[in-house]
Amino acid sequence: MSTTEEIARAAWGIRRRVMEHTISNNGGYLSQACSSAEILAALYLEIAALGESTAPLTPVAFAGVPSAANSAYASGGAYNGTPDPSHDRFFLSPAHYALVLYATLIEVGRMSEDALDEFNRDGSTVEMIGAEHSPGFEMMGGALAQTLSQAAGVAAARKAKDAPGRVFVFLSDGEFQEGQTWEAVQALSHYRLDNLAVYVDINGQQCDGTTESVMRLEPLASRIEAFGGRAISVDGHDIQGLIDAAEPAADGKPLFVLCYTDPCRGVSLLERRRPKLHYVRFTSSDEREEYRRYYETQMLPERAAGGR
Amino acid sequence: MEIVARAHAKNLVRWAADRPQVVVLSADLTGSTEISDFQAAYPERFYSMGVAEQNMVSFAGGLAREGYLPLIHTFGVFIYRQALNQLVCSVAYSNLPVKLFGFLPGITTPGGATHQAIDDVAVLRGVPNMTIFETGDATEVETILDAVAETPGPVYVRMLRGEVPRLFPKSEPFAANRARVLSKGEDITLVTAGICTEEALRATAAMRKRGVSIAHLHVSTHKPFDDPQVVDALARAKRGVITMENHTVIGGLGTEVAETIAEHGLGKRLVRIGLADTFAHGGSRAYLARTYGLDAPALVARVEEMLGEPLSIGPEELAEVRVEAVHSLAKAEGL
Numbered sequence: 001m002s003t004t005e006e007i008a009r010a011a012w013g014i015r016r017r018v019m020e021h022t023i024s025n026n027g028g029y030l031s032q033a034c035s036s037a038e039i040l041a042a043l044y045l046e047i048a049a050l051g052e053s054t055a056p057l058t059p060v061a062f063a064g065v066p067s068a069a070n071s072a073y074a075s076g077g078a079y080n081g082t083p084d085p086s087h088d089r090f091f092l093s094p095a096h097y098a099l100v101l102y103a104t105l106i107e108v109g110r111m112s113e114d115a116l117d118e119f120n121r122d123g124s125t126v127e128m129i130g131a132e133h134s135p136g137f138e139m140m141g142g143a144l145a146q147t148l149s150q151a152a153g154v155a156a157a158r159k160a161k162d163a164p165g166r167v168f169v170f171l172s173d174g175e176f177q178e179g180q181t182w183e184a185v186q187a188l189s190h191y192r193l194d195n196l197a198v199y200v201d202i203n204g205q206q207c208d209g210t211t212e213s214v215m216r217l218e219p220l221a222s223r224i225e226a227f228g229g230r231a232i233s234v235d236g237h238d239i240q241g242l243i244d245a246a247e248p249a250a251d252g253k254p255l256f257v258l259c260y261t262d263p264c265r266g267v268s269l270l271e272r273r274r275p276k277l278h279y280v281r282f283t284s285s286d287e288r289e290e291y292r293r294y295y296e297t298q299m300l301p302e303r304a305a306g307g308r
Numbered sequence: 309m310e311i312v313a314r315a316h317a318k319n320l321v322r323w324a325a326d327r328p329q330v331v332v333l334s335a336d337l338t339g340s341t342e343i344s345d346f347q348a349a350y351p352e353r354f355y356s357m358g359v360a361e362q363n364m365v366s367f368a369g370g371l372a373r374e375g376y377l378p379l380i381h382t383f384g385v386f387i388y389r390q391a392l393n394q395l396v397c398s399v400a401y402s403n404l405p406v407k408l409f410g411f412l413p414g415i416t417t418p419g420g421a422t423h424q425a426i427d428d429v430a431v432l433r434g435v436p437n438m439t440i441f442e443t444g445d446a447t448e449v450e451t452i453l454d455a456v457a458e459t460p461g462p463v464y465v466r467m468l469r470g471e472v473p474r475l476f477p478k479s480e481p482f483a484a485n486r487a488r489v490l491s492k493g494e495d496i497t498l499v500t501a502g503i504c505t506e507e508a509l510r511a512t513a514a515m516r517k518r519g520v521s522i523a524h525l526h527v528s529t530h531k532p533f534d535d536p537q538v539v540d541a542l543a544r545a546k547r548g549v550i551t552m553e554n555h556t557v558i559g560g561l562g563t564e565v566a567e568t569i570a571e572h573g574l575g576k577r578l579v580r581i582g583l584a585d586t587f588a589h590g591g592s593r594a595y596l597a598r599t600y601g602l603d604a605p606a607l608v609a610r611v612e613e614m615l616g617e618p619l620s621i622g623p624e625e626l627a628e629v630r631v632e633a634v635h636s637l638a639k640a641e642g643l
Contacts, residue, residue, distance in 0.1 A: 065421070065587045095422070120418060120590065127590035129419045142422025143385065144359060174336065177358040207336045208356060214336055215358025276339075 004239045007045050010107040011037035011239075015266040016299055017103040021116055023292050027281035031270060032172075033100045035203035035236065035261035039170065040104040042242045043199060048088040048168045051081025057112040059135050062125050066132070076125065077138030079110050085163035089154060091138060093147035094172035094201075098130035098137070105136050145178035147171075148198065152188050152254075155196040166248070167196040174206040177215050182227060185254065189228025192252035200256060201236065203263040209275040221258055229254045236261035269294045310474040312446035316409075316467065317342035320379075321349045323453045328353075330377045330457075333368055335361050341381035341411050342469055365391040368406045369398035377405055377457060383417075384410025384425030384466065388432055395462070400437045403461040413442070413466040413502055414554030414583070415597060420590035425466070426583050429530045430559025432464050440530040441484070442466035444505045446474040448528055451481030459484060466502060475506055476526075485529045487538050493521035496611060497545035497576075499538065501527045501561045504552040504581075504602065510629040511604040514621045515611060522611075533564040539572055548577035548614045552607060557582040579610050604629075 001009070014037040022028030044050070055078035063072035077083070080090050092101050099119065105111035115135065118124035130137040141147040148169055155167040175181050188196060200220075208214045221231040230251060234241040236259030245257040263277050264270040269291060270277060282288040324330040324346065332346050333355045347354040355371075357364040361382060368378035380387065387395065387410050399406045410428055417423045432438050439459050443449045449468055456463050476488060487499075491512065500508045505526045512522050523541045527533075542549055542565065549569065553561040562580030569576050583600055597603040604626040612619050 062589060065589060067586075122591045122595035127418075127420050129423060129590065131420045131422070131590060140422055142420060143390070174359050177336075177360045179360065179362060206359065207340065208334065208338045211358075214356050215360065 003046055003243075007038065007041045007239045010041035010045060010104075012266070012302060013107040014041060014100060014103045016295075017106060017116065018099055019267060019291070019295050019299060021099065021103075021119065022280055023288060023295060025119075026288060027279065029096055029099050029278075030267065030280040031203065031205060031263035031277035032097050032201075033103065034265045034267050034270065035205075035263045036097065036100055036170075036201045037266065038237050038239055039199050039201060039242060039259050039261070040100065041107065042239055043090060043168060043170065044104055044108045046243055047246045048090050049165065050090055051084060051087040053079045053110040054082055055079045055110075055135065059111065059115050059118060059125050062123050062133065073133065075132055075138050076130070076134045076136055079105055079135045080138070084165070085158065085161065086165050088165045089151075089167045090170070091141075091147050091151045091167070092130070092136065092170045093141050093175060094144060094170075095130040095137070095142040096128075097170075097172070098128060098134060101130060101136045102126060111135055145175045145180045148175075148181055148184040149187070151196060152184050152191075152193060155188070155193045156191055159191075159193060159195055169196065169198045171198055171200045173200060173202040173204065173211055173217060173220070176200075176217050176220060177211075185224060185227040185229050188254035193254050194248070194250055194252050197246060197248075197255040197257065199242070200258050201261055202258055203261045205263045205275070205277050207278045213275070224256050229256050231256045231258055233258045233260065235259075237265055267294070267299070310446070311471050312450075312474055313471050314342055314469070315446045315449040315472055316469065317345045319450045319453070321345045324350065324353070327377070327457075329375060330379060331355060331371060333357050333364050333378055333380045335359060335364050335382040335386060337382050337411075340383075340469070341409065341467075343381050361386045361390040362394045365394040365406070366398035369394075369402070369404050372399070372404040372406050378407065380406065380408045382410070383412045383423060384428045385412070385423060387464070388425070388428045392431065396435055399462050400435050403437045405460065406462050407456050408462065408464045409467045410464060411467050411469055413468070415588055415593055415600065415602065416468070416503060416554070418590050418592060421587040424588050426556050426588065427559065428464070428466065429555055429561070430563070433531050433559060433564075437461045438531060439463045439484075440466075441482070442502045442528050442530060443468045443482075444502050444526055444528055445476055446472040447476040447478055447480065448482045450478070455482055455484045468503070473506055475509070482528060485532050485535055487528070487535045488526040489537055489541070490524040490526055491516075491522060493523040494544060495521040495547045496614060497523045497525070497541045497549045498552070499525050499527055499541075499549065499561065499565055500552040501530070502554045504554050507597065507602070507604050508552055508607055510626045511607040511611075511621075513629050514625055515608065515619060518619045518621065520611065520615065520619070527561060530561065530564060533568065538565075539568060542569055542576060543572070543574050545576055548579065550579045550581060550607070550610055550614065552581040552602070554602065555582050556585055558585055577614070579614060581607060581610055
């Protein structure tokens with residue numbers, strides 16, 4: 001199987017797991033899986049050279065909030081490998097994509113399947129809004145638009161230490177509405193942090209509807225360039241395009257790969273819910289049954305085709 | 309006990325109908341803060357500000373300067389943490405009538421530490437010109453808007469959403485800086501706020517059966533905090549005072565009561581129930597209440613400590629208690 005085939009297969013797996021979870025829990029962040037599956041699969045399987053996971057396949061139970069007195073507290077970053085200078089780092093910013101990240105970790109073998117049974121369960125670290133102790137997370141990004149700044153600090157430190165590894169950040173388009181995001185771009189540019197690359201899931205959606213209707217963001221590429229970043233726009237479902245965009249340029253500019261995605265990709269049934277796609281909650285048992293039928297008759301048989 | 313769904317949603321539309329100066333601002337949480345109906349009813353009075361709260365707060369200041377009455381709606385954390393400086397400089401300093409509805413108080417969300425407003429009262433009490441209200445039941449959610457509008461300057465409301473119990477009768481609406489005296493008693497004075505009142509009512513019923521004499525007050529105004537009924541009840545407590553809040557014990561209700569006890573020279577022992585200067589985490593409300601000592605059994609345990617005697621009240625007995633709507637003692641039919 002070629003790299004792109006492997007990634008396509010993992011992307012299908014991510015969508016499948018999130019769909020399955022959404023059905024059994026009567027709700028979930030399904031459209032985020034639809035839009036970002038290829039991006040996350042490509043990052044974990046090819047683009048980011050992460051170290052091997054040092055975390056247990058089955059996530060540990062919540063061990064209390066971090067404090068000077070709590071030695072049992074553990075960061076979910078262990079699932080992304082040790083932060084050796086030669087390893088790349090990965091930070092996922094929009095913490096409500098947690099479900100999708102957990103599905104990704106399972107698909108790429110960093111976490112066991114039954115971890116999703118712990119999703120949003122009392123006492124588990126597999127939180128609905130990924131916290132620092134949740135698998136795959138290393139920071140508290142739930143308030144949005146703070147992770148990029150933190151990652152910029154990590155990148156600055158790595159540059160100062162001549163660490164060859166890159167820092168990859170996954171952002172959602174909505175976060176560009178927050179001023180802090182632009183402060184981060186400004187600082188990344190000012191400090192010439194070209195060892196940091198951002199993949200942005202531009203699915204055009206947010207809680208209240210389309211980003212266009214809520215608070216317009218475009219033209220995003222030229223805004224980023226005006227702030228001193230390098231912006232490459234790609235089809236967020238074109239795996240080779242996602243991989244090619246990661247090519248470093250050593251130009252002193254942070255890289256922003258703007259991935260234009262479809263929040264219904266892989267689950268065409270979602271089209272009916274536009275523009276309210278942010279959180280899918282079934283309004284009736286009939287609707288839930290419809291999704292279950294779609295899952296069984298349309299999604300499962302697609303496995304051989306690598307998922308589309 | 310009546311459970312009311314989305315009390316704020318319809319009420320706001322009705323209330324705003326003949327108040328054309330009322331506008332609503334949203335930070336991409338319209339559905340989650342019960343303002344979808346308002347948006348549908350008055351689209352030209354609805355401002356979608358996106359995920360950009362600092363701008364929203366200053367923007368609201370500008371609207372207020374031009375005679376509008378802006379009602380900001382978002383999760384509490386995204387107001388008092390995200391936009392504190394804007395609230396202070398663009399609104400509070402100039403005493404502008406910007407009203408801020410902060411949803412998801414304390415442990416009422418499984419969203420974890422980034423979504424749980426555990427220190428909003430503490431932070432905002434320190435802001436001059438700020439008034440702080442907290443809703444504790446459906447009646448308060450439904451009847452708070454008049455007080456919000458009539459209070460000059462900025463007002464922050466810890467707001468409840470979704471399915472909210474009716475603890476207090478509609479005939480007893482929210483009244484600013486006026487506690488509800490739910491019971492009189494002599495051993496212990498118990499002061500609770502927000503969702504803790506419902507939980508406390510489970511415990512007080514059982515404790516009264518064991519002969520404990522409890523004065524119970526429900527507080528819905530944190531700032532200002534000088535209701536003479538509260539001072540009176542604190543002064544009468546023989547064994548001590550207990551506060552219970554869906555908030556850190558630092559800077560909120562417990563501290564308001566401590567300040568009152570100290571200022572009036574009452575010399576009472578005070579036990580503050582709340583988050584013990586800790587972040588919470590993601591989980592269901594019942595689990596979080598149990599984990600962080602904010603439930604009825606926790607209250608019983610603190611009363612036992614204060615009295616120095618066991619009350620032998622099991623969790624099953626507390627769970628079985630039906631909490632009925634409570635008339636405050638201002639009415640003849642009070643408990």
